[in-house]
Amino acid sequence: MVTCQDEGQFDIWRSNVRKAVLDSVDEFVSDRCALDLRGAGVDIAADVLVGFVGSGKCLRLAGAFPQQHSLYSSEQNIQVEVRNALQAVKTGEARLRSAAIARENTAKQYESEQRKLDNGQSDVYRVLERQTALTVAQSNELRARTELNKAIADLQHATGRSLAENGVDVVR
Numbered sequence: 322m323v324t325c326q327d328e329g330q331f332d333i334w335r336s337n338v339r340k341a342v343l344d345s346v347d348e349f350v351s352d353r354c355a356l357d358l359r360g361a362g363v364d365i366a367a368d369v370l371v372g373f374v375g376s377g378k379c380l381r382l383a384g385a386f387p388q389q390h391s392l393y394s395s396e397q398n399i400q401v402e403v404r405n406a407l408q409a410v411k412t413g414e415a416r417l418r419s420a421a422i423a424r425e426n427t428a429k430q431y432e433s434e435q436r437k438l439d440n441g442q443s444d445v446y447r448v449l450e451r452q453t454a455l456t457v458a459q460s461n462e463l464r465a466r467t468e469l470n471k472a473i474a475d476l477q478h479a480t481g482r483s484l485a486e487n488g489v490d491v492v493r
Contacts, residue, residue: 399479406476413469420462427451427458 431451437443477483484491 402479403476406472406479409472410469410476413465413472417462417465417469420458420465424455424458424462427455431455 431448431454434443434448434451438445438448474483477486
């Protein structure tokens with residue numbers, strides 16, 4: 322346990338920990354859990370923190386309240402999954418735009434090189450290089466489109482709208 326020269330110093334420290342726990346409860350646990358912790362729960366949390374901090378061990382606040390932690394953790398996991406899926410969709414859209422622009426530019430270069438060949442200002446090797454570059458650009462665009470579609474499916478799954486978005490009705 323924590324040893325202090327002055328017992329009053331320990332009580333002040335314990336009081337400060339109790340106040341800090343109460344002030345930051347809403348940041349660590351859901352609103353329902355915050356209501357449960359007010360009053361006696363704060364004393365328990367402060368005692369647990371004092372005991373573990375004093376002995377050099379570490380304990381997360383939510384770990385002292387497993388039921389609330391489980392619910393809070395599930396809510397957080399869902400929020401993170403939706404946020405990540407939404408970010409993946411935005412990133413996928415940007416990649417697709419970029420790949421489409423790259424393909425358009427590569428197609429213009431290929432057409433230009435083809436015209437040069439027709440006018441005798443280029444050779445077959447350069448035309449084939451441009452054609453290969455165009456094929457790679459088309460492949461990259463297709464890959465970006467596929468990744469975007471996967472990201473959209475992941476977002477629908479994370480938000481629970483996969484069936485509705487794809488026109489599937491579940492009859493009970």
